[in-house]
Amino acid sequence: MNARPRLVETDHSATAHVAFRSVSHTYPARAGHPPVHALGPLDFNLNRGEFLSVVGPSGCGKTTLLEVLAGLVKPEGGTIEIDGRAMTGDVPDGVGVVFQEDASFPWLTVADNVAFGLRRAGLPAKEIAGRVDYALDFMGLNQFRTAYPSQLSGGMRQRVCIARTLVTRPSLILLDEPFGALDQQTRLLMGEELLKLWRETGATVMLITHSLDEAAMLADRVAVMSARPGRFIDIIETRWPRERDSSLASQPEFGVLTSRLWSLLREESRKAMESSGARSSGATAR
Amino acid sequence: MSLQLRLPASRAFDYLLLVLASLALWAGLAWIAGPDALSGPGETLARAADYLGSAAFWKHARATGTAFGWACLLSLAGGAAIGVLIGMSRLAAEVGEPILGTLYSIPKITLYPIILLVFGLSLSAKVAFGVLHGIFPVALLTIGAIRNTKQVYLKTARVMRLTPVQTASTVLLPAILPELVTGLRIGFSSALLGTLIAELFASEEGLGFMLIRAMEAHKVVDIMALAFLLFAAAAAIGGLLLAIEGRVHRAS
Amino acid sequence: MSRVRLIQTLLIGGSVALLEILCRAGVIDHFTMIPPSDMLLSLIRIARTESWFWPDVLYTLRNLAVAIVIAVAGGFLIGLGVHAVPRLRRCLDPLFSSYYSVPTFVLYPLLIVIFGIGPASLIVMGALFGVVAMIVATLTALDRIPRALIKTARIMRLDALRGVLMVRLPAAAPHLFTGLKLAVAYCVIGVIAGEFILATAGIGRRLSFSYNNFDNQTMYGVLLLILVFAATLNALLNIWEKRLHQRWYR
Numbered sequence A: 001m002n003a004r005p006r007l008v009e010t011d012h013s014a015t016a017h018v019a020f021r022s023v024s025h026t027y028p029a030r031a032g033h034p035p036v037h038a039l040g041p042l043d044f045n046l047n048r049g050e051f052l053s054v055v056g057p058s059g060c061g062k063t064t065l066l067e068v069l070a071g072l073v074k075p076e077g078g079t080i081e082i083d084g085r086a087m088t089g090d091v092p093d094g095v096g097v098v099f100q101e102d103a104s105f106p107w108l109t110v111a112d113n114v115a116f117g118l119r120r121a122g123l124p125a126k127e128i129a130g131r132v133d134y135a136l137d138f139m140g141l142n143q144f145r146t147a148y149p150s151q152l153s154g155g156m157r158q159r160v161c162i163a164r165t166l167v168t169r170p171s172l173i174l175l176d177e178p179f180g181a182l183d184q185q186t187r188l189l190m191g192e193e194l195l196k197l198w199r200e201t202g203a204t205v206m207l208i209t210h211s212l213d214e215a216a217m218l219a220d221r222v223a224v225m226s227a228r229p230g231r232f233i234d235i236i237e238t239r240w241p242r243e244r245d246s247s248l249a250s251q252p253e254f255g256v257l258t259s260r261l262w263s264l265l266r267e268e269s270r271k272a273m274e275s276s277g278a279r280s281s282g283a284t285a286r
Numbered sequence B: 001m002s003l004q005l006r007l008p009a010s011r012a013f014d015y016l017l018l019v020l021a022s023l024a025l026w027a028g029l030a031w032i033a034g035p036d037a038l039s040g041p042g043e044t045l046a047r048a049a050d051y052l053g054s055a056a057f058w059k060h061a062r063a064t065g066t067a068f069g070w071a072c073l074l075s076l077a078g079g080a081a082i083g084v085l086i087g088m089s090r091l092a093a094e095v096g097e098p099i100l101g102t103l104y105s106i107p108k109i110t111l112y113p114i115i116l117l118v119f120g121l122s123l124s125a126k127v128a129f130g131v132l133h134g135i136f137p138v139a140l141l142t143i144g145a146i147r148n149t150k151q152v153y154l155k156t157a158r159v160m161r162l163t164p165v166q167t168a169s170t171v172l173l174p175a176i177l178p179e180l181v182t183g184l185r186i187g188f189s190s191a192l193l194g195t196l197i198a199e200l201f202a203s204e205e206g207l208g209f210m211l212i213r214a215m216e217a218h219k220v221v222d223i224m225a226l227a228f229l230l231f232a233a234a235a236a237i238g239g240l241l242l243a244i245e246g247r248v249h250r251a252s
Numbered sequence C: 001m002s003r004v005r006l007i008q009t010l011l012i013g014g015s016v017a018l019l020e021i022l023c024r025a026g027v028i029d030h031f032t033m034i035p036p037s038d039m040l041l042s043l044i045r046i047a048r049t050e051s052w053f054w055p056d057v058l059y060t061l062r063n064l065a066v067a068i069v070i071a072v073a074g075g076f077l078i079g080l081g082v083h084a085v086p087r088l089r090r091c092l093d094p095l096f097s098s099y100y101s102v103p104t105f106v107l108y109p110l111l112i113v114i115f116g117i118g119p120a121s122l123i124v125m126g127a128l129f130g131v132v133a134m135i136v137a138t139l140t141a142l143d144r145i146p147r148a149l150i151k152t153a154r155i156m157r158l159d160a161l162r163g164v165l166m167v168r169l170p171a172a173a174p175h176l177f178t179g180l181k182l183a184v185a186y187c188v189i190g191v192i193a194g195e196f197i198l199a200t201a202g203i204g205r206r207l208s209f210s211y212n213n214f215d216n217q218t219m220y221g222v223l224l225l226i227l228v229f230a231a232t233l234n235a236l237l238n239i240w241e242k243r244l245h246q247r248w249y250r
C-alpha cells in the first residue's frame, strides 16, 4: 500500500473495496474545443462497506469520477482496482448507478422500470414481485406503479431510477446527485432510507451531492474536490455511529463539520466560477 | 454572429472521396444498365457543361428562377404567417395542425389538372403549384416550434410584463429561430419541387419543360444532365442552408 | 378533445359546402370543377359499374405496400449504417436535405427502360421517394436517444443485441414512427406520380387518362378517392403517432 494519500486518515482495519491509483482523465479535443483535463490524478481507497460523500464545485469532475469508476469511461491515466483486481474497462460486477439526469425508460411503467434489472438477472417472478413491491413502498411510488414516467414529476422519476438501481442489491452503489430534484424534506427522508438500506445490505456507497448538509449527515467520510481538474483536497471523517439519522443535524459537531466543508469549498467554488466565463463580466472588481 | 463556412482539410478530403465513390457507382450502374437507360458520368457531365454555356439553357433557368422566387417568397411568408397565427392559440393549433398535416401529405401532383384548369399555362400556375408544395411544411414547422417553446420562457416574459409584441420579438422569435430556419430550408426545397413539377406538366418554358421535352424525345443524356444540374444546384443551396441551420442551432 | 373534433368537422364541412355552393351557383364553372356531391356520386358510380375500378385499385395498393416495406426497412438499415460512420454522414447530410427538392420522378422514364413498364418501376419509384425520409428519421432517432439511457443499458450489462432491442429501439421508437409516417406519405406520392406519368394500370393512370380525355366526371371521382385515401391513411398514422409520443414525452 505505497500509494496511500497524505491527507487521508484511513481506518487501518478496513479493507479496500476500490483503490484508485493515480487515476486521471482528460476528455480529448473535439471540433473547436481544446482537450479538457477533468479529473485527477487521484489516489485513494474506498473502504468496503463505507459511505463516502463527494462534494465539489460544479463542473469539477464529479460525474467523470463516477463514470470512470462505473466503467463507462476508460481513464486516460492510472488504474482502478476493485477487490484487488484491476478494472478491465468494462462495467464491473455488482455496481449500481443512479445518474444525474433522468434515466427512467419512458416506454415502461413504473413497476416495469423497477423490475427491469431484476428480470435481466433472471430472478424468479415471485422474488421480483416481492422486491419491486418493497422498493415501490419505501420510495412512496405504490399508487403510481402502473403509471408511465411521463405522468410523473421530475422528483418521482428520479425515485424510480433510485428504486430500479437499489432493488438489484448492488455491492457498490454510485449515486450522482440523486436527490437533486427533490424537496428538502423528501431529501432528508430519502437520505434516511438510503442509510437504512446501506446498513442492511452492507454495500459500499459513493454519493455525489451538492448539499453540504446531506454530505455531512449521511457519510462516514466526506471527500472535498478541488476546482477542475478535480482532486481531493481533503477527506474528512465524520465519526458518526453507524446507527444514525437526520437528528444528527441538531448536534454541535454537525455545525462544525458543515462550516469546515464550506470553508474548504468556498475558495474552490470561486475558482471554478472564475475559470468558466464569469471573468468577462468584470463584476468581481469591488 | 459571424457566418464562417470554412472547410477543414479532413472534411474536404471526405467530400472528395464521396464524389469519387459516387462517380464510380454511377459509371458502374451506367455500364450495367446500358446507354439506353443511364448515361455515364463523362458524357453526362460534358452535356451539363454544354448546357451551362448555352444561352437557351439560361433563358429556361431564368424562367424557373422567376417562378421559384415567387413561390419561395409566398410559401415562406405565407407559411410563417399562418404558423404564427395558428400557433399562438392552443385551440387553433389543435384544430389546424392535423388539417395542415393532411394537406401536406396528399399527393399534390394529382391536383395539377385543377391548377391547370384554373390558371392555364402561365407563370401563376407554376407559382401556385410551388406554393401548394411549400406553404404547408413551413406552416407546420412554425406551429410546432411555437407549441414546443418551453412554457417557462413565456412565463418569464409575463413576469417581466412584456407586451405581446415584445414577447413575440424578444422571447418567442429567438426561441423558435432554429426551427424557423429548418422550416425555411424545407419550404425552399418543397417550393422548388412544386415549381419544377408544374413546369413538367404545365409550362412552355423553364428547366422542367426542358426535362419533359428530353423525356418525350427519350434523350437519356439530356435527362441525366439536367437532373444532375438540378440536383447539384439544390444540394449546394441545401448544404448552405444546412450550415446556417447548424450555426443557429448551436448558438441557441 | 371533442371540441377540437367538432370545430374540425365544421371547418371541413363548411369548406366543402362553400365549394358546393360556388360550383352550383356557377362562380366556378363546370369545366373547371364539378360540385363535391357530384364527385362523390361519380366515385360511387365508377366503383359500382366500371370493370377497371377494383383491379386498378388493387394494383396500386399492392405496389404501394411493397414500396413501403422496401422504403421503411431499407431506410432504417441505411440509417443505422450511416449513423455508425459520422464522417460519411457529414458528407451525406446536404444530399439528404436537398433530396426532396429535386423531382425524383424525372428519373422514372429511365426506370421504365431498366425495369420495364409495370409494377417493378412503380415500386422502385415509390421506394426511392420514401427511403430518404426514413433514413433521415432513423438518424434523428438515433441522435436523440438520451445518453443516460444508453449508460443505463451499459450499467445493466446488456449485450449488444439486447441493448438495441430493449433500450435503443424503444427509446428511438417515436422518431422512427414519425419516419415511417413520412415514408408512407412519400411512397404514396411516388407510386401515384409514377402511375400518373406513365403506367399500364393503377388509379393514378386512370386519373391522367380521364384528364386527357376531358372526362371530368371520372377524373374528379378518382381524384376524390385518392385524396380521401391519402388523408385517411395520414390521419390514422397521426393518431397512432400521437399515442406513442404521449406515452414517451409529457
Ligand SMILES: Nc1ncnc2c1ncn2[C@@H]1O[C@H](COP(=O)(O)OP(=O)(O)OP(=O)(O)O)[C@@H](O)[C@H]1O
Binding pocket: A027, A028, A036, A038, A056, A057, A058, A059, A060, A061, A062, A063, A064, A065, A100, A228
Ligand atoms: N463528454 C465530455 N467531453 C468533453 N468534456 C467533458 C465531457 N463531459 C464533461 N466534460 C467536461 O469535464 C468537466 C467535468 O465534468 P463533470 O460532468 O465531471 O462535472 P461535475 O462535477 O459532475 O459537474 P456538475 O456538478 O455540474 O454535475 C467539465 O468542465 C465538463 O465541461
Ligand SMILES: [Mg+2]
Binding pocket: A062, A063, A064, A100, A176
Ligand atoms: Mg455532474
